[in-house]
Amino acid sequence: EAGVAQSPRYKIIEKRQSVAFWCNPISGHATLYWYQQILGQGPKLLIQFQNNGVVDDSQLPKDRFSAERLKGVDSTLKIQPAKLEDSAVYLCASRGGRGERNEQFFGPGTRLTVL
Amino acid sequence: ILNVEQSPQSLHVQEGDSTNFTCSFPSSNFYALHWYRWETAKSPEALFVMTLNGDEKKKGRISATLNTKEGYSYLYIKGSQPEDSATYLCASFYGQNFVFGPGTRLSVLP
Numbered sequence: 001e002a003g004v005a006q007s008p009r010y011k012i013i014e015k016r017q018s019v020a021f022w023c024n025p026i027s028g029h030a031t032l033y034w035y036q037q038i039l040g041q042g043p044k045l046l047i048q049f050q051n052n053g054v055v056d057d058s059q060l061p062k063d064r065f066s067a068e069r070l071k072g073v074d075s076t077l078k079i080q081p082a083k084l085e086d087s088a089v090y091l092c093a094s095r096g097g098r099g100e101r102n103e104q105f106f107g108p109g110t111r112l113t114v115l
Numbered sequence: 116i117l118n119v120e121q122s123p124q125s126l127h128v129q130e131g132d133s134t135n136f137t138c139s140f141p142s143s144n145f146y147a148l149h150w151y152r153w154e155t156a157k158s159p160e161a162l163f164v165m166t167l168n169g170d171e172k173k174k175g176r177i178s179a180t181l182n183t184k185e186g187y188s189y190l191y192i193k194g195s196q197p198e199d200s201a202t203y204l205c206a207s208f209y210g211q212n213f214v215f216g217p218g219t220r221l222s223v224l225p
Contacts, residue, residue: 003158033212042119042204042215056212091159100147100208103161 002026006092006107014115018080021110025073025094031055033104034067034077035091043091049075050098079112087114117141119207121216128195129224135191136219138205142186147208150179150190153218154201162190162203195223 005024013019025032030051035043046065048055052072060067064083069075079086089111093104120139128134140148147166153159163172168183176193192199202220206213 035215040124040217042121042206042217044215045212048212100166100210101164103149103164104151104206104213105161106151106159108156108158 004092004094004105004107006090006110008110009108010111010113012113012115013082015084016081018078019082019112020076020078021090021092021112023075023077023092023107025075025092026096026105029094029096029105030072031095031098032069032075033091033093033095034075035093037089037091037109039088046077046090082112082114084114087112117207117209117214119205119214119216121203121205121219123219124217125220125222127222127224130195130197132195132223133191133193134195134221135189136203136221138188138190138216140186140188140205140207140214140216142183144209145183145186145207146210148181148188149206149208149213150188151204151206152201153204159204190219192221195221197223197225199223 032049034046037043046060047057047067049069067077089109091109092107150162151159163179165181170181178191181188202218204218206215
């Protein structure tokens with residue numbers, strides 16, 4: 001079974017530039033998460049999709065971050081414009097079910113550095 | 116905002132030592148606790164999913180226990196090996212999404 005794919009793996013940009021990340025979840029997984037992991041902290045949920053609908057985006061900084069999952073499969077996360085504090089690892093994860101026993105499957109993450 | 120804590124923040128042990136770390140979480144509205152191992156440059160991978168008070172899970176040299184009444188879980192590694200070096204994350208599930216702790220970074224020295 002193929003895992004969760006993410007690209008790019010690394011990205012370096014200057015502040016005020018834009019950047020986009022892509023995620024392809026495990027086939028058939030309806031739930032998709034984007035997390036931001038800042039060094040020394042745990043992953044923080046940015047947005048959760050169920051198929052192509054948003055379940056939770058309460059912690060997404062909507063003035064600069066946006067995400068979509070148009071066909072209920074792949075997803076993109078965009079930052080426009082980027083700030084220095086956006087430097088982090090952006091993790092995508094998917095789940096095959098919504099029960100408490102269903103584990104998350106993670107991609108390798110995108111490490112973003114904002115200069 | 117729910118807060119999940121882990122201790123210690125980092126740990127260095129010698130090969131062959133046994134070690135353990137703690138995850139603390141709010142016990143109200145608790146559904147499940149997930150443990151993940153995250154090796155450098157790789158994807159986090161699930162170790163255990165625990166739901167019941169008193170649960171004990173084991174996978175090889177790694178085991179975990181759960182106390183939902185007091186809100187903590189222990190992860191144990193017996194006879195640590197260099198390949199156990201990783202960040203160990205716990206995440207508490209509260210019915211819709213997960214709240215992660217900051218992780219414990221383990222380094223096993225040969």
